[in-house]
Amino acid sequence: QVQLVESGGGLVQAGGSLILSCAASGRTFSMYAMGWFRQAPGKERDFVATIKWSDSSTTYGDFVKGRFTVSRDNAKNMVYLQMNSLKPEDTAVYYCAASRRYISSAPARYDYWGQGTQVTVSS
Numbered sequence: 001q002v003q004l005v006e007s008g009g010g011l012v013q014a015g016g017s018l019i020l021s022c023a024a025s026g027r028t029f030s031m032y033a034m035g036w037f038r039q040a041p042g043k044e045r046d047f048v049a050t051i052k053w054s055d056s057s058t059t060y061g062d063f064v065k066g067r068f069t070v071s072r073d074n075a076k077n078m079v080y081l082q083m084n085s086l087k088p089e090d091t092a093v094y095y096c097a098a099s100r101r102y103i104s105s106a107p108a109r110y111d112y113w114g115q116g117t118q119v120t121v122s123s
Contacts, residue, residue, distance in 0.1 A: 002026045002112040004096045009117030012086055016121070020081040022096030022114060033103035034079045035110055036070060038092035038119075047105035048094070049081060059105065086121045093118050 008020040024031065036048040047061045049070035058070050069082040079096060094117050097110035104110075 002028060002031060002098050004098060004112055004114035006094065006096045006114045006117040009094060009119045011120045011122065014086060014088055014121055014123050016086050017082070017084045018086065018119060020083065020094055020096075020117060020119070022079040022081075024077040024079070024098065028077045030100050031098045032101055033099045034070075034072060035097045035099065035104070036079075036081045037095045037097060037107060038090075039095070039116075040092040043092075045095070045107050046092075047107070050103050050105065051079065052103050057103070059103065061105065083119070086119075088121045088123045091119060091121050 003025045005023045012018055031053050033050050033052045035050040037045050038048050039045040049060045049068055051058045051070045051072050067085045072079045096114040098112040099110045102109040
């Protein structure tokens, strides 16, 4: 089992920045990739970014367009999402997820999920 805990969400004005953190514990050696997803009220869960645990290769959702950066610290079992130039449409609950086998944009490929952290961007 892997446990994931997100932090760093909050209220920010449009154009501002936030850094989300995800702390992983448990059988972290079994993780292949980590992902960030988000879900706004009444909408499906969208892919934000993913990072391969071993070599830090990354993939981003189309809407990110250079505004977000995902990174990881293997020694601390931490994954981060730096979010810049935030827009009101970025408002959502952001989830950290871990996959044992895939680096993927599909939520179904992820085995473990955190509880989520709320990000609210005001206009």
